[in-house]
Amino acid sequence: MAALGGMLAAAILKVVADQIGSAIGGHIKLQTNFENDLRKMKRALESVEAVLKVAERRSITDEPTLLWLKRLKDAMYAISDMIDDFEAQPSPRKFSFKKYLAIMIPCLLVGPKITMANKMETMREDLEVITDQHKKFRLWEDTNGNEPKVTDIRETTSIMETQVVGRTKAEEEILASLSENMQKEITILPICGIGGLGKSTLAKMVYNNSIFKEYSPVWVYVSQIFDLKKIGNSIISQLSMEVKESEYSTMQMIHNCLQKLLADKKILIVLDDLWEGDKSQLKSLIDMLQIGKGSNVVVIVTTRDDAIAENICTIQPYKLEPLTDEMCWSIIKQKSAFESRDDKEQLEEIGKVIAMKCCGVALAAISLGHMMQSMKPCEWESVRDSNIWNASSSIDPTSSQVLASLKLSYSFMPSYLKLCFAYCAIFPKGHKIAKDDLILQWVSLGFSTWELGEIYISQLLGLSFLEHSKSPSTIKLYDEDITLFTMHDLVHDLARLVMDDEILVAGKVLARP
Numbered sequence: 094m095a096a097l098g099g100m101l102a103a104a105i106l107k108v109v110a111d112q113i114g115s116a117i118g119g120h121i122k123l124q125t126n127f128e129n130d131l132r133k134m135k136r137a138l139e140s141v142e143a144v145l146k147v148a149e150r151r152s153i154t155d156e157p158t159l160l161w162l163k164r165l166k167d168a169m170y171a172i173s174d175m176i177d178d179f180e181a182q183p184s185p186r187k188f189s190f191k192k193y194l195a196i197m198i199p200c201l202l203v204g205p206k207i208t209m210a211n212k213m214e215t216m217r218e219d220l221e222v223i224t225d226q227h228k229k230f231r232l233w234e235d236t237n238g239n240e241p242k243v244t245d246i247r248e249t250t251s252i253m254e255t256q257v258v259g260r261t262k263a264e265e266e267i268l269a270s271l272s273e274n275m276q277k278e279i280t281i282l283p284i285c286g287i288g289g290l291g292k293s294t295l296a297k298m299v300y301n302n303s304i305f306k307e308y309s310p311v312w313v314y315v316s317q318i319f320d321l322k323k324i325g326n327s328i329i330s331q332l333s334m335e336v337k338e339s340e341y342s343t344m345q346m347i348h349n350c351l352q353k354l355l356a357d358k359k360i361l362i363v364l365d366d367l368w369e370g371d372k373s374q375l376k377s378l379i380d381m382l383q384i385g386k387g388s389n390v391v392v393i394v395t396t397r398d399d400a401i402a403e404n405i406c407t408i409q410p411y412k413l414e415p416l417t418d419e420m421c422w423s424i425i426k427q428k429s430a431f432e433s434r435d436d437k438e439q440l441e442e443i444g445k446v447i448a449m450k451c452c453g454v455a456l457a458a459i460s461l462g463h464m465m466q467s468m469k470p471c472e473w474e475s476v477r478d479s480n481i482w483n484a485s486s487s488i489d490p491t492s493s494q495v496l497a498s499l500k501l502s503y504s505f506m507p508s509y510l511k512l513c514f515a516y517c518a519i520f521p522k523g524h525k526i527a528k529d530d531l532i533l534q535w536v537s538l539g540f541s542t543w544e545l546g547e548i549y550i551s552q553l554l555g556l557s558f559l560e561h562s563k564s565p566s567t568i569k570l571y572d573e574d575i576t577l578f579t580m581h582d583l584v585h586d587l588a589r590l591v592m593d594d595e596i597l598v599a600g601k602v603l604a605r606p
Contacts, residue, residue: 102162102169103145104512108539109169110138116176130217134172137217137224141165149504161226168220175212257294258427258455259420264298267393267411272304274408275391279383283367283394283402286413288583289456289495292395295413296363299393308361308391314579316523319369322347325381328362329354348384355385366523366582367396367405375405415453422448424455428462436470443473450482450494456557456581457498463555464502476501499587502556511591513540513549514558517580518588525562528576550578558584 113135117128145162152159267282274280284292300310311331313324325347326340332354341347362382369375382390396402402410416424422445431437431444447465451457465473481500503511513535520526532546541549553559562577580588 102149102166103142104508104515105166105169106138106142106145107508108512109173110135110142111539112173112176113138130214134217134220137220138169141224161223164223164226168216168223172216172220175216256427257291257298258424259416260291260295260298263295263411263413264302267295267299268302268304270408270411271299271391275389277407278388279379279390279392279407281379281382281392281394281405281407283396283406283410284413285396285399285402285410287415287454287495288397289454289581290413290415291455292413293365294455296365296393296395300361300363305361305391308359311360311362312365313362314365314523315367315369316521317366317368319367319374321374321377321381324364324378325351332358332360344381348381351381352384352386355382355388355390357387358385359389360385360391362390362392364392364394367394367401368398370398370401370404372404375401379405416451416455416458417453418445418449418451421451421453421455421458424458425451425462425465428459429466439470440473443470443477446477447473450477451498452494454495454498456583457495459557460502461498463557464505468505472505476505479504495583496587499583502558503587503591506556509541509545510549510552513546514553515588515591516540517559518585518592520580520585522582522585523579526559526578526580528578531578554578557581 113131117131117135148158148162152162267284271280271282274282284295286292299305300312309332311328313327315324322341322344325344329341329347329350333350341350364378369378382392394402394405399410399412425444425448426432429444431440434440444465447461448458451461461476465476468476479501481497481504482494503514506514516535516538517526517531528550532541532543532550535541535546535549536543540546550559554561559578559580562579
């Protein structure tokens with residue numbers, strides 16, 4: 094599948110152009126020819142800025158345009174690095190001792206200045222060649238005017254969540270199945286289905302149901318990397334009321350602790366996003382969960398793999414079916430504030446077609462609905478008719494459509510939001526992202542101010558590109574109130590796809606022969 098990294102070009106251009114502007118403004122000491130080269134670079138970037146919106150969207154299905162955007166990005170990165178290297182009077186902690194001495198002793202700068210002059214001139218010439226190439230692609234300025242705006246919604250607490258559409262019957266069926274079986278020492282019910290259907294949402298509905306008011310609740314995000322010790326330690330932390338997460342180093346220590354904690358207790362455990370298919374590993378997991386004498390343990394597992402569900406279950410797994418097209422349309426209407434629009438009659442048929450393209454996946458409908466809230470009818474038509482829906486994919490058709498819907502939401506983001514979202518690809522899947530830390534990193538990289546960062550967080554929450562973390566285990570790791578986010582696996586896949594050329598994933602390297 095083609096990378097989406099070309100769609101970051103406009104955001105990177107703005108950052109680099111601002112950096113050049115700061116350099117020209119005197120933030121670094123410049124010779125006259127340096128300043129002239131920087132001004133020419135800035136003009137070259139400005140000459141293509143107007144057509145980048147068109148190029149970014151075309152790059153999803155057009156390889157030559159994608160290649161041109163990648164060349165432009167590489168050139169901008171090189172310029173940014175060069176300006177960083179040429180900053181005046183950095184602190185000794187920022188650069189090596191040798192560079193610090195070179196700044197303190199001016200005679201050492203003669204050689205580097207000559208080298209830098211040649212390097213800057215070469216960069217300027219290369220950039221002008223690249224920026225001139227856009228004319229060959231017949232890219233013209235986007236006539237829609239201003240950049241699309243993503244509606245800014247305020248953060249909501251877990252109590253104020255939007256009503257879940259279409260899963261009440263599924264919740265009732267799962268509760269009925271559990272009620273018939275949960276008198277046993279251990280009951281394991283898996284919820285299985287493709288990514289984005291709402292398995293975790295359904296598990297949360299069951300998890301918070303009053304039927305389990307006498308049970309001690311535990312929520313564990315398992316992820317693709319199966320770690321039995323980590324799972325055991327997470328359960329211990331949530332049951333023992335410890336402030337910090339336990340870190341028992343051996344399975345024997347974990348078993349000894351769980352044996353005491355689970356004995357004669359009623360425990361509800363959710364194991365979210367299980368990928369491990371090895372039967373011996375699954376057996377070890379089950380053995381660990383039923384180690385408490387006289388315990389009553391109910392386990393809900395979410396997984397995409399039917400075989401895993403069959404191997405771990407003690408009662409019939411629950412196969413979560415896609416939502417109907419009408420349900421997807423209800424979600425889109427809810428998220429787009431459809432009923433309050435004056436043009437809703439004009440949009441209804443367009444919206445229903447878009448709902449069909451969601452293939453019954455709640456995540457797709459939620460993301461698209463929020464994005465379309467501030468769109469005009471012609472933009473709704475653009476979503477419906479986008480070539481992104483038809484982009485080839487090696488994954489199954491339904492998952493391909495889900496990813497296509499997320500790509501569409503991403504493609505319509507303002508450039509500043511694209512950059513902030515793409516940055517989240519640095520976090521591993523399932524990682525709990527601290528809100529203040531994330532904003533601080535955006536600010537330090539020049540992506541936003543603190544106030545804007547708060548707004549960007551709200552926008553990403555609205556799109557479901559970030560979600561509030563509701564795992565109690567992670568909250569206990571902190572001594573004070575802190576807001577934590579996670580990313581849905583498919584959203585994380587999108588972020589990695591966007592950043593495919595920007596970051597190196599260690600797992601891919603290690604997997605190579």
